[in-house]
Amino acid sequence: MTEVILTPNHSDIVDGIIEGAKKEGRKILMEHESKSILEAYGVSCSKTILAKDNEEALRAAKEIGYPLVMKVASPDIVHKTDAGCVRMDISTDVEVQQAFSDIIKNAKAFKADVDLRGVVVQEQAKKGTEVIVGMLKDKTFGPALMFGLGGIFVEVLKDVSFRVVPLNQYDAESMIREIKGYRVLKGVRGAPPSDEGAIVNILISCSKLAQDFESKMVEMDVNPLLIYPDGAKAVDARIVLA
Amino acid sequence: MSGKDYRLFKTLDKLTKPKGIAIVGASEKPRSWGYMITHNLMEAGYGGEIFPVNPKLDKLFGLDVHSNIGKIGKVPDLALILVPKHRVFEVLEDCSKSGIEIVVVFSSGFSEIGEEGAPYEVKLSSLVQRLNIRMVGPNCNGFYNASMRLNATEIKSRFIKEGPMALISQSGFIGRSMTIWGARMGLNIGQFLALGNECDITVNDMIKYYGQDPSVKGIGVYIEGLKDGRGFMKAARELAQEKVIVSLRAGKYAAGARAALSHTSKIAGNTGVYEGMLKQVGVTSVYTAEHLLCTTYALIDLPLLKGGRLGIVTIGGGYGVLLSDALSRVGLDVPELSQHLKSELRGIVTETRASVRNPIDLGATWPVDIDLVLKVSELILASDEVDGLVIHDLIDAINGSLWAGSEDIDIPLEKLENICSLSERFEKPLLICSPIRSLEMEGSELIRRRVFLRLEDIAVALSSSLFRRKWKTGIDSKIIRN
Numbered sequence: 043m044t045e046v047i048l049t050p051n052h053s054d055i056v057d058g059i060i061e062g063a064k065k066e067g068r069k070i071l072m073e074h075e076s077k078s079i080l081e082a083y084g085v086s087c088s089k090t091i092l093a094k095d096n097e098e099a100l101r102a103a104k105e106i107g108y109p110l111v112m113k114v115a116s117p118d119i120v121h122k123t124d125a126g127c128v129r130m131d132i133s134t135d136v137e138v139q140q141a142f143s144d145i146i147k148n149a150k151a152f153k154a155d156v157d158l159r160g161v162v163v164q165e166q167a168k169k170g171t172e173v174i175v176g177m178l179k180d181k182t183f184g185p186a187l188m189f190g191l192g193g194i195f196v197e198v199l200k201d202v203s204f205r206v207v208p209l210n211q212y213d214a215e216s217m218i219r220e221i222k223g224y225r226v227l228k229g230v231r232g233a234p235p236s237d238e239g240a241i242v243n244i245l246i247s248c249s250k251l252a253q254d255f256e257s258k259m260v261e262m263d264v265n266p267l268l269i270y271p272d273g274a275k276a277v278d279a280r281i282v283l284a
Numbered sequence: 285m286s287g288k289d290y291r292l293f294k295t296l297d298k299l300t301k302p303k304g305i306a307i308v309g310a311s312e313k314p315r316s317w318g319y320m321i322t323h324n325l326m327e328a329g330y331g332g333e334i335f336p337v338n339p340k341l342d343k344l345f346g347l348d349v350h351s352n353i354g355k356i357g358k359v360p361d362l363a364l365i366l367v368p369k370h371r372v373f374e375v376l377e378d379c380s381k382s383g384i385e386i387v388v389v390f391s392s393g394f395s396e397i398g399e400e401g402a403p404y405e406v407k408l409s410s411l412v413q414r415l416n417i418r419m420v421g422p423n424c425n426g427f428y429n430a431s432m433r434l435n436a437t438e439i440k441s442r443f444i445k446e447g448p449m450a451l452i453s454q455s456g457f458i459g460r461s462m463t464i465w466g467a468r469m470g471l472n473i474g475q476f477l478a479l480g481n482e483c484d485i486t487v488n489d490m491i492k493y494y495g496q497d498p499s500v501k502g503i504g505v506y507i508e509g510l511k512d513g514r515g516f517m518k519a520a521r522e523l524a525q526e527k528v529i530v531s532l533r534a535g536k537y538a539a540g541a542r543a544a545l546s547h548t549s550k551i552a553g554n555t556g557v558y559e560g561m562l563k564q565v566g567v568t569s570v571y572t573a574e575h576l577l578c579t580t581y582a583l584i585d586l587p588l589l590k591g592g593r594l595g596i597v598t599i600g601g602g603y604g605v606l607l608s609d610a611l612s613r614v615g616l617d618v619p620e621l622s623q624h625l626k627s628e629l630r631g632i633v634t635e636t637r638a639s640v641r642n643p644i645d646l647g648a649t650w651p652v653d654i655d656l657v658l659k660v661s662e663l664i665l666a667s668d669e670v671d672g673l674v675i676h677d678l679i680d681a682i683n684g685s686l687w688a689g690s691e692d693i694d695i696p697l698e699k700l701e702n703i704c705s706l707s708e709r710f711e712k713p714l715l716i717c718s719p720i721r722s723l724e725m726e727g728s729e730l731i732r733r734r735v736f737l738r739l740e741d742i743a744v745a746l747s748s749s750l751f752r753r754k755w756k757t758g759i760d761s762k763i764i765r766n
Contacts, residue, residue, distance in 0.1 A: 180557045
């Protein structure tokens with residue numbers, strides 16, 4: 043059966059983050075905020091720490107361990123890679139400092155008075171099978187979840203499945219199995235099979251999150267979500283408030 | 285059952301089993317609705333009293349015509365309203381004064397014509413609420429109940445036959461050809477209702493209502509849009525374990541506006557969420573009217589597929605391959621049979637041209653040895669290598685009237701029944717594919733409901749069967765084919 047482990051005060055944690063953003067007049071949560079929400083609902087995310095300066099960045103690097111990814115934390119910058127605000131494969135303290143200043147520099151170049159919250163220091167997740175889990179509000183049915191394999195499967199082939207919230211175990215299992223590219227999860231070209239149970243758990247978690255915060259959340263993307271033979275890790279996430 | 289539902293069902297009983305029907309707007313002009321409905325109500329053999337209402341007429345089809353609902357002197361259970369739009373309101377008031385609890389408004393020119401008609405519908409909606417009267421429509425095309433010989437449509441009554449299936453439609457026109465085609469095939473629609481604009485009574489109400497009717501084993505719905513999606517989900521989910529529900533998708537379903545802020549929103553099309561929803565609540569989804577009838581009946585009549593492996597028996601020719609392809613397209617398997625089973629089959633299928641790999645091709649001998657078909661089918665179904673069986677060409681091949689010099693060969697109906705009954709014996713579905721079967725072929729209901737015309741009718745019915753099994757047991761296991 044499904045084992046979804048929620049943090050004891052999960053509702054409060056989420057409320058706190060949402061109210062915080064609302065106070066600032068923001069509708070789109072930043073990556074680290076969205077990930078904190080997901081973690082509260084039992085979805086493992088790549089370890090992420092917000093650093094406001096070089097010292098904090100170095101402390102974060104020590105805590106998380108190399109290799110790292112660093113990205114700008116700014117409500118103004120949605121497409122971070124395009125803005126030159128992402129650095130990957132960081133494996134030394136010197137690189138951390140260099141990345142920090144590069145990202146800040148590029149952020150300011152992107153927008154003159156950019157709202158800079160700092161730089162997010164993040165575990166660089168190992169390679170896994172990429173999937174996408176999304177949430178949307180359907181006009182007739184309310185919150186619904188979407189599932190698909192990452193990359194061209196979703197972008198080009200539109201090979202996705204949907205279920206209306208709340209989902210049960212059968213719904214989650216069948217929505218995974220109905221996609222045309224399902225065999226990729228079973229393991230192709232020598233790749234090991236992916237942990238379907240982990241995906242089921244994440245779908246149930248997201249369903250619960252969407253249900254509990256139906257009036258406050260309008261959209262969510264967990265993309266990419268990496269699936270391993272044992273477990274899963276959300277590498278990026280975005281939540282849009284009502 | 286809630287009190288509200290109880291009252292709804294009691295009132296809807298007056299729609300489907302009324303003691304007395306008033307037709308306001310009955311007419312003597314042929315091809316007018318007022319003429320066709322009155323004529324059909326009479327001709328179908330409805331056992332209750334019919335009260336035509338029209339101040340301009342004295343008599344119609346031998347019946348007394350009343351100038352006003354109030355002048356009838358009795359209170360019919362049901363009133364059909366066929367007057368021009370602007371007169372509907374006063375007629376409703378009359379009905380209410382008379383104590384009529386439910387009406388069917390055929391009149392059009394309301395929200396279905398757009399902005400011009402919308403205000404009239406708003407007015408209509410508040411009126412029925414104020415009068416506490418239930419209304420089907422407006423813009424309803426008709427309804428029928430075969431077991432009551434109640435035909436309030438323009439369809440000739442000889443096509444309205446009893447059967448364990450009800451059809452609810454958001455389009456009146458869809459019901460017409462489906463009724464006739466179904467009746468010819470033996471896939472009878474026993475009860476039908478065109479919802480019209482759903483100003484009051486909705487598709488959800490009718491699903492619940494037909495769902496609690498023990499004579500209804502399967503409900504078909506033709507839907508273009510849902511006003512109350514979650515209500516639909518609740519109604520369907522509660523019924524779907526016991527009753528077969530099949531939805532004919534219209535494809536115009538509008539999921540509504542969404543801010544395209546996220547990836548997910550951009551990808552989610554109109555139909556994705558709706559299709560996923562149907563799977564969650566146990567409703568089978570089909571895309572043609574013929575599939576709706578074939579699939580509903582296959583799910584009502586036959587044991588559900590326990591797995592996706594099908595055996596195919598053909599009398600001869602390439603149809604076995606085509607059928608195999610059709611089944612593969614819907615995700616079903618046509619596995620090669622084991623050496624053991626193949627040699628058992630070879631023992632009885634002695635024709636050299638024959639093949640027993642699966643499909644089993646009997647070698648196109650003429651006349652067809654129907655006893656052999658029975659033996660082969662028994663052998664295959666008895667094994668644990670297939671979960672169901674499709675026989676192709678059977679009816680055509682044994683219909684001597686089609687082939688030169690064979691006019692003396694009749695379809696052996698009893699042997700055909702024996703073959704069809706193998707489903708019940710082995711608890712595995714058996715269907716016959718017969719592209720040239722006469723629509724009005726002879727044979728019992730049992731036979732006619734298991735002989736479909738097209739490969740896709742069979743394929744869709746069987747894949748729906750497997751879906752239903754999985755949904756009912758709450759277990760999903762997809763077959764991975766290499």
